[in-house]
Amino acid sequence: GAGVSQSPRYKVAKRGQDVALRCDPISGHVSLFWYQQALGQGPEFLTYFQNEAQLDKSGLPSDRFFAERPEGSVSTLKIQRTQQEDSAVYLCASSRGDARLGYTEAFFGQGTRLTVV
Amino acid sequence: QQQVKQSPQSLIVQKGGISIINCAYENTAFDYFPWYQQFPGKGPALLIAIRPDVSEKKEGRFTISFNKSAKQFSLHIMDSQPGDSATYFCAARDSWGKLQFGAGTQVVVTP
Numbered sequence: 001g002a003g004v005s006q007s008p009r010y011k012v013a014k015r016g017q018d019v020a021l022r023c024d025p026i027s028g029h030v031s032l033f034w035y036q037q038a039l040g041q042g043p044e045f046l047t048y049f050q051n052e053a054q055l056d057k058s059g060l061p062s063d064r065f066f067a068e069r070p071e072g073s074v075s076t077l078k079i080q081r082t083q084q085e086d087s088a089v090y091l092c093a094s095s096r097g098d099a100r101l102g103y104t105e106a107f108f109g110q111g112t113r114l115t116v117v
Numbered sequence: 118q119q120q121v122k123q124s125p126q127s128l129i130v131q132k133g134g135i136s137i138i139n140c141a142y143e144n145t146a147f148d149y150f151p152w153y154q155q156f157p158g159k160g161p162a163l164l165i166a167i168r169p170d171v172s173e174k175k176e177g178r179f180t181i182s183f184n185k186s187a188k189q190f191s192l193h194i195m196d197s198q199p200g201d202s203a204t205y206f207c208a209a210r211d212s213w214g215k216l217q218f219g220a221g222t223q224v225v226v227t228p
Contacts, residue, residue: 004160033215042123042206042218043161056213091160099214103149106216108160
């Protein structure tokens with residue numbers, strides 16, 4: 001595709017429900033990031049993949065959050081037993097090169113707006 | 118704890134005016150400083166970026182000024198246009214490649 005694609009665009013979950021958010025990065029992009037953006041705030045880092053390897057998950061707020069990228073392309077962010085404080089926009093970004101070696105532009109998707117009721 | 122502090126939270130500027138947004142950081146290991154523009158319902162899009170060995174970078178109507186000793190950088194939007202109305206985020210890249218974002222500045226350009 002032409003850009004980073006995220007689905008669904010909107011998700012309403014009842015508290016306690018599990019959700020899965022999908023990210024299709026730009027084809028061939030090595031690096032993939034997940035960010036969480038609360039209303040009126042800047043994005044905050046959750047986790048980073050280089051190909052299929054999850055190299056940094058220091059930003060995941062609890063063990064209810066889990067991310068994977070099994071074939072080095074599509075990634076899924078899973079949130080178990082959702083809580084109201086999980087309500088936010090979840091952004092995925094991909095970049096061509098290894099993000100640790102130097103800056104390569106990160107392209108963001110439109111995000112998934114999660115509302116936990 | 119926010120590693121990049123951004124101000125103001127919002128600003129209103131007349132068409133043709135100059136918008137100035139300021140950011141400050143503490144971590145001297147940051148090695149790249151991009152600015153992102155975000156429209157409602159969209160993801161952030163890279164606007165302009167600078168490395169810490171450069172004091173100024175200009176691209177069209179957008180200029181970044183960087184003061185390494187003060188650990189501050191700013192975005193100037195010259196000749197502001199209504200289409201520039203958006204939220205702007207400064208960011209800083211750490212050695213692991215992840216971006217630390219400021220809280221954002223909502224810019225409104227009035228006709």
